[in-house]
Amino acid sequence: MSVTTAPTNRLGTFELVALLAALMSLMAFSTDSLLPAMTDIAAEMAPDDKSRTQFLISFFLLGGGLGMLIFGPLADSFGRRGALLAGVGTYMLAAVAAAFAPNLELLILSRFLMGFGASAARIVSQTVTRDLYSGADQARVASLIFMFFVVVPAAAPLIGQQIIVFVGWRGLLGAYVVFGTVILTWYLLRQPETLDPAHRRAFRLKPVIAAAREVLTTPVSARYLAVQVMMYGQFIAYLSAAEQLWVDALGVGEAFPIYFAIIALLSAGAGFVNSRLVMRVGMRRMLIAAFGSQTAFAGLAFVLWTFGGMETASDPVRIGVFMAWSFSLFFINGLTLGNVTALAMEPLPHVAGTAAAVIGAFGMGLGMPIAAGIGQAFDGTPRPIMLGAFACSMVALALVASDMTRERRQRER
Known part of the structure; x- marks a missing residue:
């Protein structure tokens, strides 16, 4: 055949x-x-x-x-x-x-x-x-x-x-x-x-190279590419260390896939929620709310694990806190990825397909060193992953906020 x-x-x-x-x-x-x-x-x-x-x-x-x-x-x-x-x-x-x-x-x-x-x-x-x-x-x-x-x-x-x-x-x-x-x-x-x-x-490959050049030299596209790098950095770090986090740090053993499945299923509706809200709220405001929330969630989780006695808390409490934060990470990633990609591609309609591939590849490629740095800092507790997610989300929040300021100034002119 x-x-x-x-x-x-x-x-x-x-x-x-x-x-x-x-x-x-x-x-x-x-x-x-x-x-x-x-x-x-x-x-x-x-x-x-x-x-x-x-x-x-x-x-x-x-x-x-x-x-x-x-x-x-x-x-x-x-x-x-x-x-x-x-x-x-x-x-x-x-x-x-x-x-x-x-x-x-x-x-x-x-x-x-x-x-x-x-x-x-x-x-x-x-x-x-x-x-x-x-x-x-x-x-x-x-x-x-x-x-x-x-x-x-x-x-x-x-x-x-x-x-x-x-x-x-x-x-x-x-x-x-x-x-x-x-x-x-x-x-x-x-x-x-x-x-x-x-x-x-x-x-x-010439169109790919040309699209990559446009993505990197177009300020709005480059800004949201950087946001995507922050997203991939924290998410790949979590995914790469997931087995160590759940098995070594939390001691769930062979039940790890079950916990992972619950989180994945609970966060599966993120795309649907985004589709219902984004037309009313707008992509940038959705991102501000999402990254602001994740910065707060990751910061709170880190503080609880560092100063709140999580190391000596009962297993159900430790697992519950970590599971709640994990859900927030998965859900917010699903809520924001489509919006970030769309905003990065917005100034590039003439090379949309190739630009989407470039943005995805660069997002993963540049996010991987961040993920590796976070993951290799694993110390037997979730703290390094939480701190890394806090830092990445805060940078993403600042980048989106700066773009909103730019857009508002353009409208006022």
């Missing part, structure tokens, strides 16, 4: 939504399902410095961000099916390499390549939706895909934990090959090429 010619029948809505949601979930599943394996990986590969295993998460996400810059142009040049085959093929080969990695350094490199390849699945899911639908229909299908997708962060750690019980952490990496094979085969057998031959473009 040719990658570019077969099949020809259009899928029904239910199967198409399920397929595109599976593609969207590849990165999230490959991130969150590994969290329960971090203790076992550290025991084998980093017994003297467990925090080094955090790079397995952050480098995967960094690879994903960079991959979006490549697979977007590839999908427009070689078709959606060709880009997916190249990306998921890379993901599966890297997963095999990860399963047999003899040391942590090669495992981290393999995870980076896995993220790079997995980004193709996300790009293809988004572009196919745009190819087949427009206007209200596109919004409806995107919402249905999100309904499927939102379950993944909640279920992935539980699934990963069960796989580890039966086949160990290396077996989990092998399971990623199976997952990649299933969704790639499903797509190639069932979904026709959606790129109109008349719209094919030669593969060029």
